[in-house]
Amino acid sequence: MHHRHRHHRATGAAVAATAALLVAGLSGSASAGTAPVDAAPTAAETLRTDAAPPALLKAMQRDLGLDRRQAEQRLANEADAGATAGRLRAALGGDFAGAWVRGAESGTLTVATTDADDVAAIEARGAEAKVVRHSLADLDAAKARMDKAAAGLNTADAPVWYVDTRTNTVVVEAIRPAAAHKLLTAAGVDDSLSRVEKRTERPRTFYDLRGGEAYYINNSSRCSIGFPITKGTQQGFATAGHCGRAGSSTTGSNRVAQGTFQGSIFPGRDMAWVATNSSWTATPYVLGAGGQNVQVTGSTVSPVGASVCRSGSTTGWHCGTVAQLNTSVTYQEGTISPVTRTTVCAEPGDSGGSFISGSQAQGVTSGGSGDCRSGGETFFQPINALLQNYGLTLKTTGGGGDDGGGDDGGEEPGGTWAAGTVYQAGDTVTYGGATYRCLQGHQAYAGWEPPNVPALWQRV
Numbered sequence: 001m002h003h004r005h006r007h008h009r010a011t012g013a014a015v016a017a018t019a020a021l022l023v024a025g026l027s028g029s030a031s032a033g034t035a036p037v038d039a040a041p042t043a044a045e046t047l048r049t050d051a052a053p054p055a056l057l058k059a060m061q062r063d064l065g066l067d068r069r070q071a072e073q074r075l076a077n078e079a080d081a082g083a084t085a086g087r088l089r090a091a092l093g094g095d096f097a098g099a100w101v102r103g104a105e106s107g108t109l110t111v112a113t114t115d116a117d118d119v120a121a122i123e124a125r126g127a128e129a130k131v132v133r134h135s136l137a138d139l140d141a142a143k144a145r146m147d148k149a150a151a152g153l154n155t156a157d158a159p160v161w162y163v164d165t166r167t168n169t170v171v172v173e174a175i176r177p178a179a180a181h182k183l184l185t186a187a188g189v190d191d192s193l194s195r196v197e198k199r200t201e202r203p204r205t206f207y208d209l210r211g212g213e214a215y216y217i218n219n220s221s222r223c224s225i226g227f228p229i230t231k232g233t234q235q236g237f238a239t240a241g242h243c244g245r246a247g248s249s250t251t252g253s254n255r256v257a258q259g260t261f262q263g264s265i266f267p268g269r270d271m272a273w274v275a276t277n278s279s280w281t282a283t284p285y286v287l288g289a290g291g292q293n294v295q296v297t298g299s300t301v302s303p304v305g306a307s308v309c310r311s312g313s314t315t316g317w318h319c320g321t322v323a324q325l326n327t328s329v330t331y332q333e334g335t336i337s338p339v340t341r342t343t344v345c346a347e348p349g350d351s352g353g354s355f356i357s358g359s360q361a362q363g364v365t366s367g368g369s370g371d372c373r374s375g376g377e378t379f380f381q382p383i384n385a386l387l388q389n390y391g392l393t394l395k396t397t398g399g400g401g402d403d404g405g406g407d408d409g410g411e412e413p414g415g416t417w418a419a420g421t422v423y424q425a426g427d428t429v430t431y432g433g434a435t436y437r438c439l440q441g442h443q444a445y446a447g448w449e450p451p452n453v454p455a456l457w458q459r460v
Contacts, residue, residue, distance in 0.1 A: 040452065040453070040454045041452070041453065041454075041455070042079075042080065042455070043079040043080045043082065043083035043455035044075070044076035044079040044080060046079070046448075046453045046456065047079040047082075047297070047298060047300055047359070047360055047455065048297040048298070048358070048359045049072070049075035049076050049078075049079050049358045049359070050072075051295050051297055051358070051359035051397070052072070052075055052358045052359055053288050053292065053293075053294040054288075054292075055288040055292065055294065055311075055316075055317050056288075056294065056317060056319070056356070056358070057072065059309050059316075059317035059318060059319045060074070060307055060319045062319075063318060063320060063344075064104070064307060064320075064321075065104070066104060066105075070104060070105050071307075073105045074104070074105045074106045075307065075357070075358040077101070077105055077106045077107055078101060078106045078302060078306040078307065078357065078358075079358070079455065080455075081099075081101045081106060081109040081127075081303055081306070082300065082301075082302065082303045082306070082440050082455070083439060083440065083454070083455035083456075084109055084125050084126065084127060085099035085109060085111060085127075085303055086425055086438075086439025086440045086455075086456075086458075087125065087439055087458060088121070088122060088127065089426075089439070090425075090426070090437055090439065090458060091121060092111075092113055092115075092118050092121075092122075094114075094135055094137060095113045095115040095118055096111075096112075096113060096135065096137075097112035097113055097114055097130075097132045097134065097135050097136050097139075097165065097168060098111075098136045098139075098165025098168075098304070099111045099112070099165070100165060100166055100303060100304035100305040101303055101304070101305040101306055106305065106306060106307070108128060109126070109127040109128065109303075110127065110128045110129075110130055111125075111127045111128070111130070112129075112130045112131075112132045112136075112165060112168065113129065113131060113132070114131070114132060114134065114135050115131070116131050119131065133168060133192070134169075134193060136165065138193070139163045139165070139169070139170055139193070140163060140326060142163075142170045142187070142189045142193050142194070143161065143162070143163050143170050143328070145187040145189060146161055146170065146172075146183060146184070146189060146328070147328055147335075147337050148187070149183060149186035149187035150183060150187075150328065150330075150335055151335075152186070153182065153183060155179065155330040156179075156202070156330060156332075157174060157175045157176040157178075157179035158172050158173070158174040158175070158176070158179040158180040158182070158183050158330075159173070159175070159199075159202055159203055159329060159330040159331075160172070160173040160199065160203065160327065160328070160330070160341070161173070161183070161327070161328050162324040162325075162326060162327035162328065162341060163324060163325070163326040163327075164195075165304060165324075166304070167195065169193060169195045170193060170195075171194070171195045171196075171324075172194065172195075172196050172197070173196075173197045174196055174197070174198065174199065175198075175200065175202065177196050177198070180196040181196065184196075201370065202331075202332075202369065203329050203330070203367050203368055203369045203377075203379065204331060204332065204368070204369065205240075205242045205331050205332075205333065205351065205366065213225045213287045214252075214253040215239075215250045215251065215252055215253060215258060215274075216250065216251045216252075216255070217243060217244040217248050217249075217261075218244070218248050218249055221243070221244075223239060223240065223243035223244070223351055223352040224239070224312065224350070224351060224352040224365075225237045225239060225352070225353070225354075226238040226239045226240070226352055226353060226354055226363075226364030226383070226386075227286070227296060227354055227361050227364070227383060227394055228283055228284065228285070228395040229273065229282060229387070229392040229393060229394055229395055230282055230393050230395060231273075231275070231391060231392050231393065235275075235276055235280065235281060236259060236262070236273055236275040236276045236282065236392075237273065237276070237282065238271070238272070238273050238364060238386050238387070238390075238392060238394075239273070239352040239364055240266070240270050240271070240272060240351060240352040240364050240365065240366055240381060241264045241265045241266030241269060241270045241272040241381070242266040242267075242270055242333065242351075242366070242367075243264075243272060243352050244261045244264060244272060244274075245264050246261050246262060246263055246264050247260065247261060248260070248261040248264075249261075250274055250276075252280070256279060257277060257279070258274070258276055258277065258279075258280055259274045259275050259276035259277055259280065260274065260275055261273070261274050262274065262275050262390070263389075263390050265389075266333065266334075266336070267331065267333050267334025267335055267336055268334065268335070268336065268337075269337075269381060269385070269386075269389070270336045270339070270364075270366040270367075270381040271364070271381050271385070271386040271389060271390075273386070273390050273392055282395045284296050284297075284395040284396045284397040286311055287311060288311065288317075294311070294356070294359075295359055295397045296356065296359060296360075296361050296395065296396050296397065297359040297360065297396050297397050298359070298360050298361070298396055298443070298445070298448070299360060299361040299362075299383050299384055299387070299394050299422075299443045300360045300440050300441070300442040300455075300456065301325075301360075301362070301382070301384065301440055301441040301442065302322050302357040303322065304322050304323070304324065304325060305322060306321060306322050306357055307319055307320075307321055307357060308320060308321065308322050308342050308344060308355055308356070308357045308362055309344070309355070309357070310342075310344050310346060310350065310353060310354065310355050310365060310378065310380075311353055311354050311356070312346060312349060312350030312351075312353045312365070314347045314348065314349025314350050315345065315347050315349070315350055315372045318344050318345050318346070318372060319344060320342050320343035320344035320345070320378075321342065321343050322340060322341075322342055322357075323341045323343055323377070324340070324341045325338070325340050326338045327339050327340060327341040327379065329341075329366075329367065329379050331367055336366060336367075336379070336381070338385075339363075339366055339380060339381055339382070340355075340363060340379065340380050340382055341377060341378075341379050342355070342377065342378050342379070342380065343377060344376075344377075345368075345370060345371060345372040345375055345376040345377075345378065346365060346368050346371075346372070346376065346378040347371050347372055350365055351365050351367070352364055352365055353365045355380045359397075361383045361394055362380060362382065362383060363380030363381050363382045363383045363386075364380060364381050364383065364386065365378060365380055366378075366379045366380055366381050367379055384422045384424075384441055384442065385422075387422055387443055388422035393443070393445070394443050394445075396445060413431060413432035413433070414430075414431075414432065414433070415429060415430035415431040416429045416430045416431075417429040417431040417436070417449065417450055418444065419446050419448075420443065420444065420445065421443070421444050422441070422442070422443045422444075423438040423441065423442060423443075423444060424438060424441045425438055425439060425440055425441055426438060428460065429450065429457075431449060431450045431451065432451065434450075434451070434459055435460050436450035436451075436457040436458060436459055437457065437458045437460050438456065438457060439455070439456055439457060439458055440455070440456055442456055
């Protein structure tokens, strides 16, 4: 009975995976499990959901109320959902109005569109369709106007605003509703497009803290390593901008001289990177429970509703879901945008640390509200924007992290695709004489060439 039940629960993922194989134009049977041996990898295989460490799975079980099998199935479903949503986004063009997953195992993918004629195409991919009034492009444009208007306003009493695809609106969370209306009016955002929600707490940065692994800035304040990176031959790590300014020196958790901040942006963004000295080596790992290594295999962006976990030295591993992607948050020091808002808790001691979904790096902890006893929210600076801004390469176990340089004996197929480049959904590249469209945001590396990963690239 349990086996049949499991088969039933996995059907949604199988449908999504089958659709992914069919769309990739591969031959062979569409029924799950009988694909030809040389079939392209599934999204779950590409994103190495099997590399999720025990500490992350345990935290998912505790925080999301799952058993071990459900946690593993959820990561696989989320990988498939992201790929399917990427294909539908490309197919729907300007009609696309967002996508999100739900259910204990993220078994249901919903894709929103402004055109009822798209419903059949959405359902053919195994997703639920929702017909809405505003496209994602319209919602993003409204939020961009709000970001611009906010520069001339005090938004302390309306500290959080974001695109909420699930309700097809831009939402302002306000301590005083009047402050929200002021922002919306200044931005010329119509009532039909917006919603105001009450909140009581002001978000704050988690200064002076330790996440994945502690480091100290100028021998005084404390933060945490986000993700180890390389820049050419230089090694180092990505972290939060509020942790230090360019030129600030760092020492490790063991108080050994470590490195220097090379670049830092805060407020506006919350991103920085530290170049380390020869005593320190960048590894493709995040600190897990009991000092074990948690491997990082890429930086593919998780969809709304997907599980996301954070490692921090104060509170250990905590998980939740991606609430909204395109979010702005006002701290005492200023406004940060865009950040990703999550339902994960954090406390002082957790800042700058690593946000990860399965084995895919998502971002570095910026700030939030609440705590891990009563619950809270945390915002993270997305890692891909940070890597792109500073020209860094994420250290991964997937053959990446070496800047993808080097000569392959003259057998390079040619084209514009390049390892180390950060690609966003919709970007196009050429590779081996063909053109491909990016389906999900990620940093490219050797092994993730477009023809190899239909979860990330679609031939056009």
